[in-house]
Amino acid sequence: MYTFLLSKIEVGSHLYINFTETAHLHGETVGVSCLVVALITLFLFLGTRNLQRVPGTFQNVLEVVYDLIKGIAFTQLGPSYYSQFLPFVATIFLFVLGSNWAGALIPWKLIEIPEGELAAPTNDINTTGCLAIITSVTYFGAGFWFKGLGYFRRYVKPSVFLLPINIIEDFSKPLSLNFRLFGNIVADELTVSVLCSLVPILVPVPVMVLGLFASSIQALIFSTLAAAYLAEAIE
């Protein structure tokens, strides 16, 4: 692949793990996302191991997180459907939030790998694309599950003339989800790297804090939109 270096910022170079001639993995993305999943699982397991009526600190944090995610699902999907899709929305939210913050909070640049660099898994377009495809498969499946073949009536809903637009929308939804998350995270990391190459001390810190905030908003947006698309499909 054609890449070039601009003040030591690398985009598009990966640690390839080859299986065959054509199949390969992006090693650093898979590694970091496995670590993120493990950390989230550990966190949730430790927080819910012995639940108490008067929660301790750990359980308190998890209850706040649960309330937040339940609020997202509830406002989009309504009282009769939200509980079935809460696990999906929560998985998306926690994974995206965990990956974004893992890229920002853990000092990956201290660890040298042969090619590419360790960063947030959402820094790789394949991760975000995969999440977007999962979302669109889920809303398609949910609409089909709840409404059967009547689901396809939605494509000619306001009038028949909108059929092409409705079909294009099915493709543009995952595309925009994908680019929104990927672009935001890459923009964050590029801004921080450019500032670091200009003034390495103290100046990038506010931008890093802004990035931390923006990436949590992105997790919120992604899960809200996933829930909204689901609601649109099953309504």
Added chain:
Amino acid sequence: MVDSLVAAASVIGAAVAVGFAGIGPGIGQGNAAGQAVEGIARQPEAEGKIRGTLLLSFAFMEALTIYGLVVALSLLFANPFVG
């Protein structure tokens, strides 16, 4: 010769993509923020709700700029027209 021409055109294209993509969301965010301030001034008790909605809509508007940025990044780092 052709390669350097492609490189120059790509760099200009990237700059134009980000520059123009910034205009619309800039105007939109300014409008939204102004209206939100007006709303808070008129009804200070609704501040929390207004702030949440404002941040959410900011992120949507920012996504439009980000699309331009993705195009620019793909022109700079993963250019399909080189080689």
